[in-house]
Amino acid sequence: MLEQNLKKYRISKAEYETICDLLGRSPEGLEWAVFSALWSEHCSYKSSKVHLKKFYNKNKIVVGDSDENAGVIDLGQGERLAFKMESHNHPSFISHHQGAATGVGGILRDIFTMGARPIALGNYLCFGEANNSNMPRLVDGVVRGIADYGNCVGVPTITGRTHFHKEYNNNILVNAFALGYFAPDQKVVSSKIPESGLSIMYAGAKTGRDGIHGASMASESFSEDSESKKPTIQIGDPFFEKLLIEACIEVIDKNLVVAMQDMGAAGLTSSSFEMSVKDGVGLLMDLQKVPLRDNTLTPEDILLSESQERMLLVCKPEHQEQIQQVFEKWGLDAVEIGQTQKDKNITLTWGEDKLLEIDPELVVEHAPRYERDYEKLSPKWESPKLNTQRPSLPDVASKEWIYQQYDQRVGVRTAKDCSQDIGVVRLPHSHRFVGVAMGCEPEVMRDNAWLGGRDAVVRPCLKLAFNGFTPLALTDCLNFGNPEKKPIMSEFVESVEGISEVCKILDVPVISGNVSFYNETQGQNIISTPATVVVGLSDNILNFNSSFTQAEDNVFVLSIETQKLYENLASTMSAIKSWSQNADISSLAMVSLKGLSYTLEKMSLKGDGVKTQSMPPTEFYQFVVATGQGKEIFDELLKLEFICVSAIGKTQKAQINIEEQSLSAKQLNEKHSKVWRDFLGRFA
Amino acid sequence: MKIGILRFLGTNCDYDIWEYAKALGHDCEWLWYKDQFNPTAYDRIIIPGGFSYGDYLRSGALASRTPVMASVKQAAQNNIPILGICNGFQILCEIGLLPGALLANNNRRFIDKWVDLEVVSENNYWSWGQQNIRLPIAHGEGRYFIDEQGLKNLEDQGGIWMRYNDNPNGSVADIAGVTQGTVAGLMPHPESAIYEWMGGTDGLKLLRES
Numbered sequence: 001m002l003e004q005n006l007k008k009y010r011i012s013k014a015e016y017e018t019i020c021d022l023l024g025r026s027p028e029g030l031e032w033a034v035f036s037a038l039w040s041e042h043c044s045y046k047s048s049k050v051h052l053k054k055f056y057n058k059n060k061i062v063v064g065d066s067d068e069n070a071g072v073i074d075l076g077q078g079e080r081l082a083f084k085m086e087s088h089n090h091p092s093f094i095s096h097h098q099g100a101a102t103g104v105g106g107i108l109r110d111i112f113t114m115g116a117r118p119i120a121l122g123n124y125l126c127f128g129e130a131n132n133s134n135m136p137r138l139v140d141g142v143v144r145g146i147a148d149y150g151n152c153v154g155v156p157t158i159t160g161r162t163h164f165h166k167e168y169n170n171n172i173l174v175n176a177f178a179l180g181y182f183a184p185d186q187k188v189v190s191s192k193i194p195e196s197g198l199s200i201m202y203a204g205a206k207t208g209r210d211g212i213h214g215a216s217m218a219s220e221s222f223s224e225d226s227e228s229k230k231p232t233i234q235i236g237d238p239f240f241e242k243l244l245i246e247a248c249i250e251v252i253d254k255n256l257v258v259a260m261q262d263m264g265a266a267g268l269t270s271s272s273f274e275m276s277v278k279d280g281v282g283l284l285m286d287l288q289k290v291p292l293r294d295n296t297l298t299p300e301d302i303l304l305s306e307s308q309e310r311m312l313l314v315c316k317p318e319h320q321e322q323i324q325q326v327f328e329k330w331g332l333d334a335v336e337i338g339q340t341q342k343d344k345n346i347t348l349t350w351g352e353d354k355l356l357e358i359d360p361e362l363v364v365e366h367a368p369r370y371e372r373d374y375e376k377l378s379p380k381w382e383s384p385k386l387n388t389q390r391p392s393l394p395d396v397a398s399k400e401w402i403y404q405q406y407d408q409r410v411g412v413r414t415a416k417d418c419s420q421d422i423g424v425v426r427l428p429h430s431h432r433f434v435g436v437a438m439g440c441e442p443e444v445m446r447d448n449a450w451l452g453g454r455d456a457v458v459r460p461c462l463k464l465a466f467n468g469f470t471p472l473a474l475t476d477c478l479n480f481g482n483p484e485k486k487p488i489m490s491e492f493v494e495s496v497e498g499i500s501e502v503c504k505i506l507d508v509p510v511i512s513g514n515v516s517f518y519n520e521t522q523g524q525n526i527i528s529t530p531a532t533v534v535v536g537l538s539d540n541i542l543n544f545n546s547s548f549t550q551a552e553d554n555v556f557v558l559s560i561e562t563q564k565l566y567e568n569l570a571s572t573m574s575a576i577k578s579w580s581q582n583a584d585i586s587s588l589a590m591v592s593l594k595g596l597s598y599t600l601e602k603m604s605l606k607g608d609g610v611k612t613q614s615m616p617p618t619e620f621y622q623f624v625v626a627t628g629q630g631k632e633i634f635d636e637l638l639k640l641e642f643i644c645v646s647a648i649g650k651t652q653k654a655q656i657n658i659e660e661q662s663l664s665a666k667q668l669n670e671k672h673s674k675v676w677r678d679f680l681g682r683f684a
Numbered sequence: 685m686k687i688g689i690l691r692f693l694g695t696n697c698d699y700d701i702w703e704y705a706k707a708l709g710h711d712c713e714w715l716w717y718k719d720q721f722n723p724t725a726y727d728r729i730i731i732p733g734g735f736s737y738g739d740y741l742r743s744g745a746l747a748s749r750t751p752v753m754a755s756v757k758q759a760a761q762n763n764i765p766i767l768g769i770c771n772g773f774q775i776l777c778e779i780g781l782l783p784g785a786l787l788a789n790n791n792r793r794f795i796d797k798w799v800d801l802e803v804v805s806e807n808n809y810w811s812w813g814q815q816n817i818r819l820p821i822a823h824g825e826g827r828y829f830i831d832e833q834g835l836k837n838l839e840d841q842g843g844i845w846m847r848y849n850d851n852p853n854g855s856v857a858d859i860a861g862v863t864q865g866t867v868a869g870l871m872p873h874p875e876s877a878i879y880e881w882m883g884g885t886d887g888l889k890l891l892r893e894s
Contacts, residue, residue, distance in 0.1 A: 147794050151824070152735045154696025239694050239738025331693050405794045407822045409876040410734065412700040426881065433881075541881050 002026075009036035010213075010220065015368055022362045030348065030356040033300045034363055036213075037266035038273060041517050044367040047483040048515045051496045055513075056504040061472065062511055067278065068191055069110040069262065070180070071511025073473045075537060077430045078184025082116040085124070085177040085477040085533050087516035091234065092174035096141025100174050101149040102236040105308050107178040108153065109262035112245050113311065115189040115252040116180025119411055120425050121150050122159040123176050124438055124477065124531040128169030130393040130679050135164075139394075139402075140683040142174055147405040152238035153245070156414050157406035158423030161438045161531075164395040167446070170521035175477040177533045179436065183429055189252055191261040192278040193314050196342045198258055200272075200285060201313040201320065203327055203334040204244045208293035210234045211267070211306025221482060221520035240309040240332075247330040248311060256323050259314040269303045271312050276346055277360040284347045285338030287355065299348070299355055314340065374489040377450045381563045383620035384447035386593055396594050397675035398605055419606070421463050421546045421589055433541050435469040437461070439532040441593055446527045449491040453498030453530055454566070459621075460534040461506060462560075463590050465576040466623060469536030474503055476513040476532045481525025483517045491528040499530060505569050508534060542580065546589040548608040553586055553626040553651040555610055557596065558634065560621040564642030572640060579637050584629050587651075591622035597658050599624060605672065607665050609656035612649040626651055685710045685727040685893065690756070690772070692717040692747045696734030697769065697875065704875035705730070708891050717750040723759030728891075731756075733770025733822075733873060743786065743825045744774035753779055765809035765866045767890075770823055773861070773869030781867045783838060784830035790854030794824040798883065799872060800849040801860055805842040810868040810890065817886040819872035821852060821860075826871040828855035828862070838862060846870060 006016060009032045019027050019035055027035060037043060045052065063072040063080060070084035088103025104121065111118045123146055128135050150157050155178070182188060211234035251257050261271040268290070276283050287299045297305070313334070315323055320336060327334040341347070348356040394401075403418035415433055416424035423436040437460035445452035461471040476499065481488045503510055519526040565572055580588070591599045596618045600610050603624060610626075627633055634645045654665040663671065677684045687705045691698045691714050698714075705712045715721050715729070723729070737746035747753075759766055760781050768776040776782040789795055798820050803812050830838065835857060838844055845861035845868060853871075861870030874887030 144793075151794055151822070152694075152696075152738055154734055237738070239735065239740070242694050242696060242735070242738075404796055406796060407794070408796050409820050409822060409873065409882075410696055410700065412703055412875055412878070412882070414876075415881040 005032055009033065011036055011039065015039060018368065022366055030300055030303060031358065033303055034269055034356070034358065037269045037304055038363050039367050040266070043266050043270050045515055046368045047370045047372050047517055048492070049369055050371055051493055054496060054500055055510040056500045057509050057511060059507055059509050062509050064188060069113045071473065071475060072114065072188055073511060079427055079429055080182040080188065081434065081535065082111050082114050082180040082182070083178065083475055083533070083535055084110050084512040085175055085475045085531065086110065086514040087477050087479055088174045088176060089172065089479060089516055089519055092142055093172050096138050097145040098235055100142040100145030102234045102308055103174050103176040104146055104149040105236045105238065105241050106264050107176040108155065108241060109264065111178045111180035112248055113189070113191070113260050113262045114180065115186055115249065116182050117249055118155045118178050118245065119181045119413055120179040120423060120436060121155050121157045121177065122423060122436055122438060122533060123157065124161045124173070126163045126165065126168045126173035126442060126529060128164065128172065129166040130164055130395065132169050136680045136683040138172055140680065142172070143402050143405055149236060149238045151407040153242045154410050156408050156410050157403065157418065158408055158414055158416070158425060159418055159436050159438060160403060162399050162402060163442050164393065165442050165527065167527045170524060171519045171526050173479050173519070173526070173529060175479070175531050177475065179434070179535065181427065186253065189257060189260050191259055191275050193259050193275050193281040193340050194279060196281060196340045198314050198340040199317045199320055199336050200283060200338040200340065201315060201323060201334050202290055202337045203247070203311045203313055204332055205237065205240050205307055205309040206291040206293040207297065207302055207305045207310070208307045209297065209301060209305065212301055212304045221518045234306045234308050236308045243330040243332055244309050244311065247327045247332055250326050251313070251323050254322065254326070256319040257313055257315055261312045263310040263312060265306065267304055267306045273346065273360045273364055275312065275314070277364040280344045282341035282344045282346060283338055284341050286349045286351065288351045289335060289337040291333055291335060299350055372483050372489040373486045374493045375486065377490060377494040380448050380450050382448065383451065383562055384444055386595070386618050394675055394679045396598050398602055398672040401673070401676040415541050416545065419547070422467055424541060433538045435464050435467060435536040435538060437463040437534050439534065440530055442527045442529055443593055445529060449494055449528055450498065453495035454502050456530050456532045457499055457502040457506070457508065457534065458569070460532060461508065461573060462576070462621065464534060464536035465573050466580050466588055466590070468542045468577060468581045469538045470577060471506060471508045471534050471536045473511045474508050474532055474534050475511060476530055478513065478515045479519055479526065479529040479531060480517050481528070482520045485525070488525055488528065495528065495530040499532065502569065506573060544585050544587055546587065546603060547606040548587050548603050548610060548626055548651045550586055551608055551651050551653040553628055554630060554647060555649050555651060556625045556631065556634070556645050557616055557648050558623045558625055558643060558645045559619045561642035562620050565621060575637065575640065583633055585625055585627040585633065587626040589624050591618060591624060596622065600658050601656065601668060604656045604665065605669055607654055608651055609654065609665060609668070610649055611652050611657040612659060614648055615659055616646055616648065686725070687712050687728045687730060688715045688721060688726040689713070690715045690717070690729070690731045690752060692736035692750060694736045694738050695732055697732040697873070700875045701730050701732040704878060704887070705891060707878055708888065708893070710891070715752055717747070717752045720751060720755045723755055723762050723764050726764060729756065729759050729764055729766045731768040731772030731775055733772055736771055736775070743771060744778040747775045748778040757781070760865070760867055763866045767810060768869040769873060770871055773871055774825065776867060776869045782862055782864050782869045783834050783843070784828055784862065786825050787827045787829050788825050789823070789827050795852055796820065796822040797852065799852055801846045801872065802849060803846055804844045807863055809866045810845070810863060812889045814889065817889070818877070818884050819874055819886055820876045821872045823871055826855070827853045828859040830856055
């Protein structure tokens with residue numbers, strides 16, 4: 001019986017003994033489900049928490065505490081941004097379309113739960129190698145999932161990164177980023193419950209059977225029977241989410257809400273326990289009052305269901321009716337399911353029957369903390385050997401096939417879309433611009449995790465600086481294999497410390513994030529992948545983009561020496577930013593690690609191309625710049641002796657001549673589309 | 685001008701149209717799907733794009749059965765200029781104020797891109813004032829379909845408003861927009877092309893004060 005329960009609830013023997021010590025007895029009834037969910041890696045961060053504390057996470061622009069649904073920064077002029085990135089790797093591998101779609105839905109809820117209107121989405125995707133027979137179906141499903149959800153809910157996807165590598169064959173990565181905006185008169189809503197005597201309302205979609213035990217599923221490695229995990233996948237409805245956004249923002253604007261929390265991983269359990277424990281205010285909830293899609297659900301199912309598009313609202317009792325009216329206007333239900341209490345316990349009932357009474361601190365604050373075994377990696381400056389000679393695979397083709405399926409302009413704020421190095425939206429009130437750049441190169445992480453983690457910050461910050469943006473803050477999604485394995489834990493610790501070190505130097509705090517461990521299938525772990533998003537600000541938008549836009553420009557390649565750059569990071573970054581704001585250039589793009597020639601092709605896809613006279617080798621930090629001027633425009637930057645510039649050729653109308661390759665603009669576009677058609681086969 | 689902007693559950697370009705009209709100095713009012721309105725109170729009626737009712741059943745089908753549509757039909761009878769953009773175009777076809785229908789793109793995928801368009805014929809209510817324009821499209825069901833007789837009628841009446849230079853979705857006769865009397869519909873989004881930083885400003889031409 002005990003063995004069965006441990007297996008069912010995915011609780012280890014040692015953890016079981018800790019629970020017995022805490023309770024003074026064996027867990028009973030719903031306690032099993034509560035401990036199972038909240039002590040899962042996904043909810044408790046038990047393997048990572050001791051290290052995440054090391055992050056540089058505060059400076060004068062950071063608003064509020066790090067234990068809210070997303071991080072918030074103050075941009076001045078009354079404007080604030082909330083943003084976060086989160087993984088949905090396990091669900092997306094099991095059910096590509098729904099997994100990816102609900103990943104988008106979940107990250108959006110983290111943003112509007114706080115009262116911010118979502119204004120941009122981004123995604124970081126890692127797929128397996130292109131000749132894996134599963135991959136076309138996976139790529140198609142994931143992209144459709146993201147598109148179906150994001151497009152319908154009406155939030156533009158403005159940037160993304162996609163990698164293909166065989167080490168993701170059996171465990172793809174789907175990381176979704178969302179950015180939300182607070183106008184000057186809008187307040188930030190906390191998830192903390194301040195006092196007793198308040199009503200707890202359940203709003204949004206009804207509870208169904210989907211996603212039960214999802215959090216503990218996402219905390220395990222995959223075995224061969226991952227197909228059997230399909231019932232743990234949530235089903236999303238973007239139309240419902242759109243209504244929920246409007247209703248939630250309206251009740252917040254009308255000042256009817258005291259606290260709010262979405263029901264994400266581990267559903268009602270984690271949302272209620274986390275809200276309650278933050279300020280030690282207890283809750284009494286009657287599970288019989290939870291609106292159900294399926295009347296056969298047991299109290300345990302209700303507690304663990306991860307049905308999507310649901311919210312917990314805390315309000316003054318006298319505001320209940322007004323809240324209900326707003327939700328009704330948007331076609332949604334909102335019902336009272338409980339009240340906040342004087343004592344600090346969480347009490348769950350089914351009508352008159354008490355099902356559970358427990359001090360949430362026992363579950364949340366006493367969750368296990370593991371100091372997993374690791375060793376310090378030593379600094380290694382060599383950048384990995386770049387393999388730029390590759391067959392034609394989607395990895396080295398334009399990602400237009402992907403991003404053309406995303407609405408990149410809804411909301412009428414998009415200034416730079418997915419075809420550019422960074423995504424940019426204009427702020428509605430001040431008309432300043434926010435830039436979004438993603439980092440983490442799996443190829444680098446695989447060869448040199450010491451450098452890879454640091455590069456995950458430096459690379460996106462360089463992209464922002466070259467576009468005239470000041471990097472402000474960062475969110476990350478740390479995708480790793482099994483933390484119980486020492487080499488993986490070592491890379492995890494090094495990534496956290498490396499990211500933090502660079503963030504501190506650049507004064508870019510880590511304001512939110514997510515850890516996804518156990519990206520392991522049948523003993524094979526993914527490349528450690530600490531994906532990042534850096535958000536920056538600029539008063540104006542520079543008049544160039546990442547594609548060639550006119551003929552007869554001089555084309556230069558600018559390279560920065562890696563170690564020297566890191567030794568002079570902050571000063572170089574600001575020198576680059578002020579240079580780009582005054583430079584007379586027409587195009588600028590960062591050279592991809594997939595090669596200079598691939599980058600030049602990508603820059604030529606919108607019409608105008610390039611004719612190269614010389615091709616320097618691809619380097620780790622390298623940029624292509626096109627300008628009507630000569631080399632003198634770089635004078636200011638070349639004062640830094642670790643930056644060098646060389647002329648490589650000229651732009652030309654509708655034609656590329658890159659080394660031996662000679663193609664018209666039309667042929668070049670056809671070349672890139674053909675790669676996708678060949679890869680996708682019947683999914684094209 | 686005073687512009688009435690329709691809102692259904694799920695409409696997601698509502699604020700976009702509001703900003704578009706405001707950018708050109710017009711007054712705006714929301715027209716909620718449950719309510720009827722006095723059609724003669726407005727100089728223009730716009731039905732925005734964006735997944736009303738989540739495109740359930742088929743795009744535009746549920747919106748066309750809401751109470752506000754009775755007033756929209758009245759507005760058409762009163763010759764009030766009505767414009768449907770993207771999902772708005774789908775809704776106008778669905779209720780029969782415009783001929784034809786919009787079906788899934790021939791590649792069965794959502795398409796977001798800038799397209800070059802040719803203005804074929806204009807009327808007094810909805811005009812661009814220039815022949816070539818460039819706007820973004822963003823739709824999954826934008827393939828304009830009409831039968832042969834319908835197409836002929838459309839051609840005869842000068843109802844083909846705009847054509848794609850490079851047909852992105854398989855529309856019959858490259859049609860991107862149609863007009864019928866004071867009613868017009870188009871798949872591209874003029875509101876997404878009103879500032880240089882968006883990538884183009886051709887969208888401004890449509891709603892300028894005449």
